[in-house]
Amino acid sequence: MKEKILKSYKAWDLPTRIFHWVNFTTVLLLIFMGLMMLFKKDMGITSLEAKITLKTIHVLIGYVFVLNLAVRIGWGFVGGRYSRWMNIFPGKGYIGELSAYLGSIKAGEPKQYVGHNPLGRLAVAVIMLSLSVMAVTGLVRAGTDIYYPPFGSTFAAQIAAEGVDPATIKPYDKTGTDAEKAKALSAFKGPFGTVHIYTSYFLMFLILLHIFVVVRTEIKEGGGLVSAMITGRKALSKEPEDLNG
Ligand code: HEM
Incomplete structure (x- = not known):
């Protein structure tokens, strides 16, 4: 039988929700482009x-x-209560909270949280x-491979041969580079x-794993975890553990 909803709570502030979906989109795109780079030969990109x-x-x-x-x-230091690092990164008393939470799951009465539950943290x-x-x-490799900021100009200056303007050095082109220095940079990268x-x-x-656990928790414990990352609000059927702590 489904438990009755007790109350709706404000969980995620707007900056946290914006971060989540920009992060979601950029990470998916980065994985897609990364896999293209890894399998470029198989795709006929030569x-x-x-x-x-x-x-x-x-x-x-x-960069995005x-x-x-x-x-x-930065927001984790100044932002909303449930987005703060001190309420996310495991610290003092964490092991006790985790074992109490796991115990409550085992007992079939999972404790509920407005913010992350101890496993989520x-x-x-x-x-x-x-x-x-x-x-x-990634930023280091952007510098060593295509001389892009923030480290690119430093790396180009490092491998430039005597009297060569580092700005003229091109990716994957030995022209103007010092062979020994370029070898050292290659070992470094x-x-x-x-x-x-x-x-x-x-x-x-x-x-x-994240998607699996969120969907599973949503089905077993409710709380509207997925929609909470859109609307910012969670609907809980019990008194949350982290309301006054
Ligand atoms: C979650 C974020 C990211 C994911 C999942 C990701 C994934 C990947 C993958 C799968 C590769 C292919 C590796 C290879 O070809 O050997 C790669 C390469 C690369 N990535 Fe990323 N990346 C991410 C973030 C970044 C960022 C933030 C930058 C720089 C701004 C960056 C710069 C690069 C560069 C320069 C390479 C080429 C390195 C190489 O050829 O070994 N990446 N990335």
């Missing part, structure tokens, strides 16, 4: 020009993603850290690419 174009489009979408993420990180923390790793490694790609696989897994 020219250097096309390769650079794919990377450039990925980087331009990446990074800016949105940076605003959200862990998920958001891991997702945010992964997104930050993608942002940092390798690990950033490796972390970028493996974190993107992890993120793809997290996204699927």
Whole structure:
């Protein structure tokens, strides 16, 4: 039998909702472009020009993603109560809250929250850290591969041969570069690419898990989780745990 709705609560403020959907859209586009880069040969994309174009489009979408993420990180310090890092990142007393929450699920009487439940807090923390790793490694590779901001001009200056203007150095073109310095930069950028790609696989897994858990929680516990990210309001059938804490 369905439980009766007790009350509707304001959960997510507007900046948090805007962040969520801009992040959702840009991450999907970045994954799509990233997979195109990975499988370009299978798709018959072989020219250097096309390769650079794919990377450039990925980087331009990446800037929107990074800016949105940076605003959200800042908002986590000044924004609405349920969007704040201190209420999301696990801290003092977290293990106790998590085990009480898991216990309530086992007992068939899941505790309800206006903000994230303790498992959701862990998920958001891991997702945010992964997104930050993608942002940092992506920005470094945007600099080393196509000399785009914020690090591109520094990397170009690093590999420019004596007397060459770094602004004239082109992606995937050795003209004007110092062979030794270019080799050193190539060794430096390798690990950033490796972390970028493996974190993107992890993120793809997290996204699927996130969607599965949100839909499952919505069906089992109610609360209108999906529509709450659009309207900002959650409808709960019990007194929430995190209203006065
Ligand atoms: C959630 C966000 C992101 C996802 C899921 C993602 C995904 C990917 C994937 C799958 C690749 C292919 C790797 C390869 O070809 O080896 C890639 C490469 C790349 N990404 Fe991202 N990316 C993200 C964010 C960013 C950002 C923010 C930037 C920069 C502004 C960026 C810049 C690059 C660059 C320059 C490459 C080429 C590196 C290489 O060839 O190894 N990415 N990304």
